[in-house]
Amino acid sequence: MTAVVEIDGLRKTYRSWRSGPRRALDGFDMVVEPGQVHGFLGPNGSGKTTTLRTLLGLITAHGGQMRLLGHDVPQHLPQVADQVGAIVESPQFFGNFTGRDTLSLLATAAGLPQRRVDAALEQVGLRDRANERVKTYSLGMKQRLAVASALLKEPRLLILDEPANGLDPAGIREMRDLMRSLAAQGTTVVLSSHILSEVQQICDTVTIISLGRRVAAGPVDEVLAAHSTAEVRVRLESAAEHTAAAGALREAGASVTVRDDHLLVHAVERPAWVTATLAARDLYVAELAPVAVDLESVFLELTGTTPVSGQARQVDESVVVGAEQPAGGEGNGGGSR
Amino acid sequence: MSLARAELRRLCKRRFTRWMLVFVVLILGATVAGIAASNHAPDSAAVAAAEERAQRQYEENLRAIEHDIAECERARAAGEEDAAGGRAWPDDCDEMRQWAAGPDEMARWHLPPTFEFRADFEPLITAFTAILALFAFIVGASFIGAEWRSGGMTNLLLWQPRRLLVLSTKLATLVAALAGLVVLLGAAWTAAFWQVATYRGITDTMTSGTWQSLGLTGLRGTALVLAAGAVGFAVSSLGRHTATALGAAIGAFIVGVLGAQIVAFAVDARYPQAWVWTSYLQAWMHKSVTFHDFRSCEPTAGLGPCEPATMEVTWQAAGVGILAVVALLVGAAMWHIHRRDVT
Numbered sequence: 217m218t219a220v221v222e223i224d225g226l227r228k229t230y231r232s233w234r235s236g237p238r239r240a241l242d243g244f245d246m247v248v249e250p251g252q253v254h255g256f257l258g259p260n261g262s263g264k265t266t267t268l269r270t271l272l273g274l275i276t277a278h279g280g281q282m283r284l285l286g287h288d289v290p291q292h293l294p295q296v297a298d299q300v301g302a303i304v305e306s307p308q309f310f311g312n313f314t315g316r317d318t319l320s321l322l323a324t325a326a327g328l329p330q331r332r333v334d335a336a337l338e339q340v341g342l343r344d345r346a347n348e349r350v351k352t353y354s355l356g357m358k359q360r361l362a363v364a365s366a367l368l369k370e371p372r373l374l375i376l377d378e379p380a381n382g383l384d385p386a387g388i389r390e391m392r393d394l395m396r397s398l399a400a401q402g403t404t405v406v407l408s409s410h411i412l413s414e415v416q417q418i419c420d421t422v423t424i425i426s427l428g429r430r431v432a433a434g435p436v437d438e439v440l441a442a443h444s445t446a447e448v449r450v451r452l453e454s455a456a457e458h459t460a461a462a463g464a465l466r467e468a469g470a471s472v473t474v475r476d477d478h479l480l481v482h483a484v485e486r487p488a489w490v491t492a493t494l495a496a497r498d499l500y501v502a503e504l505a506p507v508a509v510d511l512e513s514v515f516l517e518l519t520g521t522t523p524v525s526g527q528a529r530q531v532d533e534s535v536v537v538g539a540e541q542p543a544g545g546e547g548n549g550g551g552s553r
Numbered sequence: 554m555s556l557a558r559a560e561l562r563r564l565c566k567r568r569f570t571r572w573m574l575v576f577v578v579l580i581l582g583a584t585v586a587g588i589a590a591s592n593h594a595p596d597s598a599a600v601a602a603a604e605e606r607a608q609r610q611y612e613e614n615l616r617a618i619e620h621d622i623a624e625c626e627r628a629r630a631a632g633e634e635d636a637a638g639g640r641a642w643p644d645d646c647d648e649m650r651q652w653a654a655g656p657d658e659m660a661r662w663h664l665p666p667t668f669e670f671r672a673d674f675e676p677l678i679t680a681f682t683a684i685l686a687l688f689a690f691i692v693g694a695s696f697i698g699a700e701w702r703s704g705g706m707t708n709l710l711l712w713q714p715r716r717l718l719v720l721s722t723k724l725a726t727l728v729a730a731l732a733g734l735v736v737l738l739g740a741a742w743t744a745a746f747w748q749v750a751t752y753r754g755i756t757d758t759m760t761s762g763t764w765q766s767l768g769l770t771g772l773r774g775t776a777l778v779l780a781a782g783a784v785g786f787a788v789s790s791l792g793r794h795t796a797t798a799l800g801a802a803i804g805a806f807i808v809g810v811l812g813a814q815i816v817a818f819a820v821d822a823r824y825p826q827a828w829v830w831t832s833y834l835q836a837w838m839h840k841s842v843t844f845h846d847f848r849s850c851e852p853t854a855g856l857g858p859c860e861p862a863t864m865e866v867t868w869q870a871a872g873v874g875i876l877a878v879v880a881l882l883v884g885a886a887m888w889h890i891h892r893r894d895v896t
Contacts, residue, residue, distance in 0.1 A: 273714040274707065274895040293714040302711050308704020312568050321566075325559035326712050365708065 218286040220373050220404040221248035221271065226280035228266055228428075240266040242428035243280070248406055248421070253399045255419035255436070256408040257511075259519050263428040264408050268304050268377055273297075285372060298326060301366030302375040306358075311351030315342055315361050318350060322365055336364040341390065355382030363391070374398060377408045392418050416511040426519040436511065443514040448487050450479040451503035452494075464497045465490065480507070556713060560726040569695050574734075577688045581738065584680065585745045592668040592753040603663035604656070611656040618653055622646050668754030671763050674746055675770055679838050681742050682774030689731050689782030690802065696727055697786050698795025706793075707895055716890045724786055724883065731782045735775045743771075773837055773868065780879045787882035791889050805830070824864050836871035 228241040241263045248254040258264045269275040271282055273290040282289045285296045309318050319333040337346045340360040350358065359382050366374055376395075380388045388411070395405050395418055409415050415422065415436075422439055424432040432439050452461055455477055462472045462479055470490075473480040481490055491501050564570055595603075625646035643649065697720075700706040706719075713719050750756045789798035809830045817825035824844035826832050836842040843865045850861035 269894075269896070272711055274710060276892075276894060290714070297712065297714050300711075304707070304711070308707060310699065310703045310705045313566065317566060321559050321563050322708070322712055324562060325556045325709065327555040369712075 218250075219247050219283070220250050220252075220285055221246060221254075221406060222281075222283040223247070223267070223271065224281045226267065226270060226282065227278045228263075228270060228275065229278055239428050241270070241277070241280075244425060244428055245430050246423045246433065248404060250404050251399060251402055252420045253395055253405045253407060253418050255415035255422040255511075256406055256425070257410075257412065257415060257422060257515055258425035262425045262519070264425060265305055265377060266428075267425070268302070268375055268406075268408065272300070272302055272304065272375070274304070298369055299372040300375065301369050301371035301373070302377075303362040303366050303379065304375075304377050306378075306381070309350045309358065309361065312349055314347050314349055315353070315357075315364075316346040318361065319365055319368060323368055326369065328368060332368050332370070336367045339367055339394065340364040341387075356384060356387050359383055360387070363394075371403065373404045373406070375406045375408075378410065379407065380409060380411055380414060388414065412510070412512040412515055422511070424515060424518050431518045432514070440509050440511065440514060443517060444509050445507065446483050446485065447507040448481050448484045448490060449503070449505045449507055450481055450490055450494075450501060451477065452499060453502050457499055460497070461494055461499045464494060464499060468493045478503075556719070556722045557726050560723050561730060564692075564696055564726060564730055567696070567699075569699070570692055573688055573692055577684060578738075580684055581681070581742060584677075585742075585749065588668060588677075588746070589749045589753055591666055592749065593665045594753050594755075595664050595667055599664060600660070603660045606663045607656045607659035610659055611653070614653045618649050622649055625649065668746070668750050669758060670747065670750035670754065670756050671758040673754075674743075674750075674767060677742070677746060678767065678770045678774050681739065682777050682838060685731075685735055685738065685774075685778040686781035689778045690785035690798070693727050693731075693782035693785035694789035694798030695795045696789075697723060698789035698793070698798065701790070701793035702795065710895060717887055720790065720887060720890045724783060727782055727786055728779050731779055732775065735778050739771055739775070770838065770840075773872075776872075777834065777837060777875070780875055783879050784882055787879075787886040790886040791882075823862075827864060827866070833866060833871040833874050836866040837868050837875060839868075841865055841867045842871075 223244060223246040226241045226244040227239070229237050229239050231237045244263060244267060246256070246267070256264055256267075266275060270277045271284065271289065273293045276290075284293070285299055287293075287296050289296070313321070315337065316333060319336060320330060322328075323330055323333050334343070334346075337343050340363050342357065342360050342364060345353070345357065350361065353361065359379060363376065363379055366376065374395075379395075380391055383391060392414060395407065399405055399420075407415065407419060419436055421434060422432070422436050423430055424439075432442075434442075450461065452458060458474055458479055462474050465472050465479070465481060470484070470493075471482040473482070484490060487504055487506065490504060494501055625642040628642055629646065697706075700709070700723075709719055710716060747756065785798045785802075788801045789795050791797065792801075813828040813830070814825055816822075817828040822828060823846050826842075826844045832842055832844070843863050846862040846864075848861075
């Protein structure tokens with residue numbers, strides 16, 4: 217089946233006479249298959265929005281190929297634009313128009329029936345506020361309106377840049393449910409977000425970008441597994457036994473870190489081996505649990521943006537980790553910067 | 554077509570457009586009311602009194618002229634030279650008889666202000682054009698400037714990625730809407746002043762040729778309004794902000810009017826007014842404008858007319874210049890949206 221989004225070696229350089237050229241995209245690749253909810257992650261300034269804007273024809277690329285719904289873009293973007301709904305960055309609307317007017321004008325411009333306006337407003341929960349001017353809307357309401365504008369076309373591909381921005385917790389859940397139901401109906405969703413727990417819950421696949429290059433891509437669980445450290449947390453009956461247990465495990469060849477109330481045993485293939493090794497020394501395990509990795513830790517690791525206490529990280533201080541794990545596809549060969 | 558329909562709706566829905574239109578209608582209405590209030594239809598008594606005063610004044614003028622002719626002939630017969638700084642006589646003394654205004658012409662001077670449609674409406678077409686051109690410039694600039702500024706343009710380009718089509722449709726919609734508005738308001742403006750002339754002035758001097766001339770002036774005015782709208786739109790789109798157009802307009806006035814005059818005088822230009830771009834708008838509206846070089850006209854000892862060197866700019870030449878400016882700015886706006894990233 218043809219991929220909905222295919223980006224290959226995308227390059228974009230911003231030039232400024234003051235600060236010189238800056239590579240926003242440096243050979244970026246991305247593939248999104250039909251029917252997926254695809255998370256698109258990256259630190260601030262990593263090139264996410266540039267990628268989306270380039271894909272949607274707002275920015276001209278300096279190299280690489282892009283295909284949307286099987287068509288080369290930007291050359292054939294007009295042929296597919298009516299099947300792609302998108303919001304890029306913060307929602308931007310003319311403040312003096314009502315929400316309904318805003319959508320109605322878009323529907324008229326695209327030759328869509330006006331009944332779609334009411335359906336989209338209903339879908340995002342703005343039905344009762346549709347006749348109020350947009351400038352009176354909260355950020356969350358503007359966000360909903362933006363999503364409604366993207367849904368107007370009943371798109372095959374929905375591209376959402378930070379759709380949960382400004383939404384209250386209920387709104388975030390509604391947005392999540394909406395994306396799930398759209399995906400269930402066959403709509404492909406590309407979701408750029410910084411709420412990694414949301415992405416982990418919603419997305420089937422993910423692409424992580426750092427400094428304009430892909431650093432990981434693939435199904436979410438495979439990306440997590442690829443970056444799993446295979447660590448187990450071990451607690452014994454008495455904390456006094458932790459030192460002896462650490463010694464026993466090290467003698468058996470394990471790498472162990474002693475923490476205040478537990479041990480961290482690294483690179484453990486079979487947790488039962490820990491139990492057996494300690495039991496042979498009359499040390500009995502009270503708790504043994506694998507340390508789970510989440511998308512946030514993988515993201516921070518891959519982009520080199522893990523906060524360091526006492527240091528203020530600058531926006532461009534991210535890295536491109538050398539190679540992707542097997543689950544994430546091919547490496548991009550980037551080195552740390 | 555649907556895009557044009559949406560743009561027309563967007564233009565008409567904008568509060569700024571509506572308020573500006575109300576403002577323009579109020580100004581036009583106040584002008585009509587002011588002119589109606591300050592003019593009066595001459596009744597037979599006023600006409601008779603004016604004719605009587607004019608006849609009296611005409612006879613006095615004739616007596617004074619006959620006296621001057623006699624003086625002139627005496628001086629010529631005596632072979633007197635015109636003294637420097639003294640009274641100078643023409644070569645042909647009888648020529649002075651032609652200088653007296655006739656009693657009919659003078660009678661008009663003594664009538665109360667009367668709105669004569671034939672003579673007074675043409676300047677009002679120019680005034681109408683100036684007001685509408687200012688409206689068109691500001692609304693045109695705001696129409697696209699606010700769209701860029703608010704992000705509405707970005708949204709629209711996500712729906713219709715053909716940038717040139719989007720911008721040209723917006724411009725065409727603006728120009729069409731302005732044309733419709735000028736026709737409507739122009740018809741109302743003409744009808745209003747026809748009523749003023751009917752009830753507080755004179756209409757019976759109108760001929761088909763006069764109507765044709767007024768019609769052509771109106772057409773040139775309409776073209777100027779549309780050009781102003783297109784220029785405001787194009788400059789605002791180039792800067793992606795309404796303020797760009799307004800700033801450019803102020804800059805054009807300071808540099809192109811005040812600065813140009815200062816420089817023209819500084820370099821001792823023969824026709825300083827030719828350096829000022831507003832002169833070409835005048836030429837467009839008034840069919841032609843003539844610049845005079847009064848320094849080329851040496852003071853003569855006699856009373857003969859001074860004929861300075863002139864430079865004439867016709868409406869055709871001015872039109873080519875205006876068209877070139879509009880085409881250049883609209884072309885630049887199209888190139889800009891085609892080439893520049895939408896960030």
